[in-house]
Amino acid sequence: MNAAETPMVKAEAVSKSYGSNTVLRSISLEVKRGEVLCLVGPSGSGKSTFLRCINHLETVSTGRLSVDGQLVGYRQHGDKIYELHPKEAAKQRRDIGMVFQRFNLFPHMTAVENVMLAPTLLKKGLPKSQAKARALELLARVGLAERSDYYPSQLSGGQQQRVAIARALAMEPKLMLFDEPTSALDPELVGEVLEVMKELAKSGMTMIVVTHEMGFAREVADTLVFMDGGVVVESGDPREVLSNPQHQRTKAFLSKVL
Amino acid sequence: MSDMPSRPAGSETPPAGSGTDTPPEAIKAIKLRHPWRMVLAVVLIVLVVLFVVDAAVNRPVYNWTEVGKYLFDTRVVEAAGYTLQLTVYSMVIAIILGIVLAVMRLSPNPVVKSVAWVYLWLFRGTPVYVQLVFWGLIGVIYKSIDIGLPGSEPWLSITTSDLLSYFALAVIGLALNEAAYMAEIVRAGLLAVDRGQEEAATALGLGWWHTMSRVILPQAMRVIIPPTGNEVISMLKTTSLVIAVPFTLELFTRTSDIAAKTYQPVPMLIVASIWYLAITSILMVGQYYLEKHYAKGIDQRPAVQQPTVETSAVAAVDTEVPPSNHHAGGGA
Numbered sequence: 001m002n003a004a005e006t007p008m009v010k011a012e013a014v015s016k017s018y019g020s021n022t023v024l025r026s027i028s029l030e031v032k033r034g035e036v037l038c039l040v041g042p043s044g045s046g047k048s049t050f051l052r053c054i055n056h057l058e059t060v061s062t063g064r065l066s067v068d069g070q071l072v073g074y075r076q077h078g079d080k081i082y083e084l085h086p087k088e089a090a091k092q093r094r095d096i097g098m099v100f101q102r103f104n105l106f107p108h109m110t111a112v113e114n115v116m117l118a119p120t121l122l123k124k125g126l127p128k129s130q131a132k133a134r135a136l137e138l139l140a141r142v143g144l145a146e147r148s149d150y151y152p153s154q155l156s157g158g159q160q161q162r163v164a165i166a167r168a169l170a171m172e173p174k175l176m177l178f179d180e181p182t183s184a185l186d187p188e189l190v191g192e193v194l195e196v197m198k199e200l201a202k203s204g205m206t207m208i209v210v211t212h213e214m215g216f217a218r219e220v221a222d223t224l225v226f227m228d229g230g231v232v233v234e235s236g237d238p239r240e241v242l243s244n245p246q247h248q249r250t251k252a253f254l255s256k257v258l
Numbered sequence: 259m260s261d262m263p264s265r266p267a268g269s270e271t272p273p274a275g276s277g278t279d280t281p282p283e284a285i286k287a288i289k290l291r292h293p294w295r296m297v298l299a300v301v302l303i304v305l306v307v308l309f310v311v312d313a314a315v316n317r318p319v320y321n322w323t324e325v326g327k328y329l330f331d332t333r334v335v336e337a338a339g340y341t342l343q344l345t346v347y348s349m350v351i352a353i354i355l356g357i358v359l360a361v362m363r364l365s366p367n368p369v370v371k372s373v374a375w376v377y378l379w380l381f382r383g384t385p386v387y388v389q390l391v392f393w394g395l396i397g398v399i400y401k402s403i404d405i406g407l408p409g410s411e412p413w414l415s416i417t418t419s420d421l422l423s424y425f426a427l428a429v430i431g432l433a434l435n436e437a438a439y440m441a442e443i444v445r446a447g448l449l450a451v452d453r454g455q456e457e458a459a460t461a462l463g464l465g466w467w468h469t470m471s472r473v474i475l476p477q478a479m480r481v482i483i484p485p486t487g488n489e490v491i492s493m494l495k496t497t498s499l500v501i502a503v504p505f506t507l508e509l510f511t512r513t514s515d516i517a518a519k520t521y522q523p524v525p526m527l528i529v530a531s532i533w534y535l536a537i538t539s540i541l542m543v544g545q546y547y548l549e550k551h552y553a554k555g556i557d558q559r560p561a562v563q564q565p566t567v568e569t570s571a572v573a574a575v576d577t578e579v580p581p582s583n584h585h586a587g588g589g590a
Contacts, residue, residue: 057457057460086465086466090464090465093460093461093462094463096461098458098461100458102454104455105458106455106458106473106477108476108552108554109555110555117472118462118463121464121468121472164458168462171462
């Protein structure tokens with residue numbers, strides 16, 4: 001395609017270390033608009049850390065990471081790179097939705113209040129009634145229209161995670177990050193969350209999903225990336241990687257989870 | 259694949275549990291008896307009655323008529339009002355300042371952090387009585403408050419004793435001391451909120467202020483309120499120390515003054531105690547409602563176990579539609 005087609009996420013030799021402990025080693029990858037990328041690998045392989053770098057919850061130690069052509073957490077001026085003010089970093093994050101393993105819903109707010117909080121506070125000039133209507137729409141989209149007035153503690157894990165997805169969508173992000181969204185769920189509740197995510201993928205949302213759900217990865221992902229020990233071991237078409245892994249470590253991992 | 263041994267059609271099997279019309283009977287068990295509770299209660303009641311009768315009949319020093327005479331004496335009622343004002347004003351200031359100090363202590367800025375630490379060290383490390391005496395002497399130490407550049411004529415100069423009454427000094431003294439304790443209570447509350455909450459708020463693009471005021475603090479309140487209630491009640495009684503300033507119109511000093519004239523200290527002590535107890539009781543009711551307000555979303559969990567509209571819909575779809583290839587199940 002043409003040069004204007006900047007990738008949604010571009011990582012070039014991204015590394016991250018805490019002191020002497022290196023958790024990411026020279027990760028390079030690209031996610032195009034509308035693409036779904038699944039990150040799989042054993043725990044401690046750095047997949048969650050990488051995900052958290054993308055919206056600057058963690059800072060990258062070396063390399064460059066950009067979202068929609070913009071450097072994450074920094075601003076470039078000539079060859080100098082400046083740290084972003086927290087306010088600017090916050091602004092950057094508004095375009096990136098994130099869903100956590102442990103939902104992290106705000107327990108003192110109802111489902112609809114959770115969803116409308118960020119738009120009410122951050123979108124200037126948006127009347128509250130409109131924010132609420134929009135929040136209810138989003139809840140309906142994740143199948144929870146009837147639960148809008150429930151507090152998180154009154155919802156099942158699967159329902160909470162769907163509210164969390166609706167909350168992340170409320171700021172109309174161009175990229176969604178999922179950090180093991182189904183790992184804290186009872187097995188019978190996993191399906192309803194994956195169903196919502198499939199819908200989202202179908203609607204053209206760019207998504208990066210850290211997951212252990214190989215079925216989901218096979219069906220929905222455009223690219224599957226297998227990470228271990230902070231490096232990308234193997235990546236490619238999910239069906240290809242899952243059925244015919246090239247690398248020994250990938251084989252060993254998949255034989256345990258499939 | 260349509261001839262899979264799929265689930266039988268819904269009309270064949272009645273849903274489980276719908277066979278019987280009457281609900282199962284509750285267990286009728288003979289209640290376990292606790293005879294010693296009764297014995298203990300009776301013994302205590304007898305002791306209390308004996309004490310009350312004795313106090314009413316055999317102890318003239320209590321002088322109950324004197325208690326009745328002074329309980330609603332204008333001076334006493336006014337003094338109770340001052341005590342309540344001292345408590346409320348100093349606690350309001352202490353809570354606000356305490357929140358500020360707690361946030362300062364958790365700040366990543368080392369300068370701000372040290373300022374809060376030194377404040378706590380100073381105000382927790384010295385007795386409140388000593389601090390109150392100091393505040394009383396502030397007009398002597400700093401005769402006037404000047405605003406201007408050092409070494410030049412001040413633009414504005416106010417005599418300290420004109421600006422600050424003994425009442426104001428009492429409030430300042432109590433509030434600044436209490437703020438140090440409130441800071442620790444608030445800090446404990448802030449630290450008790452799950453880290454994931456801050457992360458979720460940050461990921462939504464909320465700034466620090468919104469994260470604190472809308473997400474972290476409201477949840478911290480649940481942890482902060484019970485010990486703060488404790489502090490309020492403690493403050494109510496600490497106000498009896500403001501004689502150190504000297505502010506003399508609050509409850510304890512006022513009743514002591516009256517007792518000094520009537521030569522009957524005991525009835526006036528009882529009068530003061532009754533007022534302290536009454537105010538404490540009112541404050542406890544307030545605390546109950548505050549706690550209830552901030553428990554929102556925490557102690558409710560009725561509907562969790564019931565099937566939801568949408569999950570039962572999923573189940574219905576599951577039984578009617580034969581499984582097809584495109585319908586790949588979620589949990590692989």
